[in-house]
Amino acid sequence: MILRAVTLTVFVALAIAVGVLLPLPQLEDVRGWTAELGPAGGVGFALLYAAITLTPAPKNVLSVAAGLLFGFGAALAAVYAGALAGAAVAFALGRTLGRDAVEHFTGARVARLDDILRRRGLLAVIGVRLIPVLPFTAINYGAGLTAVRRRDYALGTALGILPGTVAYVALGAYGLEFGWPAWTAVGLLGALTVAGAVFAGLRRRRAVQQPAAPADITRPASADQGERA
Numbered sequence: 001m002i003l004r005a006v007t008l009t010v011f012v013a014l015a016i017a018v019g020v021l022l023p024l025p026q027l028e029d030v031r032g033w034t035a036e037l038g039p040a041g042g043v044g045f046a047l048l049y050a051a052i053t054l055t056p057a058p059k060n061v062l063s064v065a066a067g068l069l070f071g072f073g074a075a076l077a078a079v080y081a082g083a084l085a086g087a088a089v090a091f092a093l094g095r096t097l098g099r100d101a102v103e104h105f106t107g108a109r110v111a112r113l114d115d116i117l118r119r120r121g122l123l124a125v126i127g128v129r130l131i132p133v134l135p136f137t138a139i140n141y142g143a144g145l146t147a148v149r150r151r152d153y154a155l156g157t158a159l160g161i162l163p164g165t166v167a168y169v170a171l172g173a174y175g176l177e178f179g180w181p182a183w184t185a186v187g188l189l190g191a192l193t194v195a196g197a198v199f200a201g202l203r204r205r206r207a208v209q210q211p212a213a214p215a216d217i218t219r220p221a222s223a224d225q226g227e228r229a
Contacts, residue, residue: 034069042074046082053086054093056137060168067172072181075169083165087140087157094144102141113139114146122152129160132167132192164192 034041049062066075094102117124125148128134143153167188174181 031069031071042070042078045070046078046085049079049082050086050089053083053137053140054090056135059083059136060132063165063168064172064175067169067174069172072170072173075173076166079169080162080165083136083161084158087136087161088154090137090140091144091150091153094141096144097141099145102145113142117143117146117148121148122156124148125153125156126160129157130163130192132164132189136161163188167192 037044045066049059049066052062053059063075063079066079069075070078113128116128120127125143128139167185170181170185171189174185
């Protein structure tokens with residue numbers, strides 16, 4: 001958690017530094033070129049973003065780049081749609097591939113994730129999505145192996161990723177102006193990171209006081225069967 005928070009801080013600092021070095025007229029030229037692509041440009045970027053979310057590659061860089069290229073509104077729509085699509089596909093792949101393949105690919109501890117999600121469902125999904133330093137891809141795949149319901153995963157993801165997505169896109173769209181939108185975005189990312197650190201600390205203390213029993217995740221589809229009942 002601490003390493004990811006430091007990485008996030010360094011990334012934001014580099015984004016601001018690049019903003020200082022990048023001449024504004026060049027940025028306007030690039031945005032003019034992307035505007036000429038029309039809706040096809042946004043759709044293509046959303047598909048690219050969805051595909052990259054299936055890999056461990058950092059997605060936040062793309063979110064900032066989208067804000068630089070498309071401006072806030074169009075970039076937000078493309079990034080948000082791409083993230084939701086990628087999360088849905090990874091969830092389905094997680095349930096298809098099985099635990100061994102997912103843990104080997106993501107390095108995530110699925111049993112711990114299952115313990116979090118199966119107890120609180122929708123609220124837990126929203127909570128892990130709000131923390132920008134948690135690995136987006138690992139949660140997508142890992143959630144497919146847990147007992148979380150599909151509707152809780154879908155709604156929790158849609159709500160939980162929105163603040164972070166808005167902040168990263170705004171950082172790219174307004175970072176060169178150094179106005180209140182950019183500083184608000186940085187403040188929001190910082191607040192979410194601190195909240196995540198506090199949340200992780202509380203969970204670690206609770207786990208020490210009362211260790212959780214091992215979760216049975218051999219049959220993740222049981223949650224969906226419960227939905228149909």
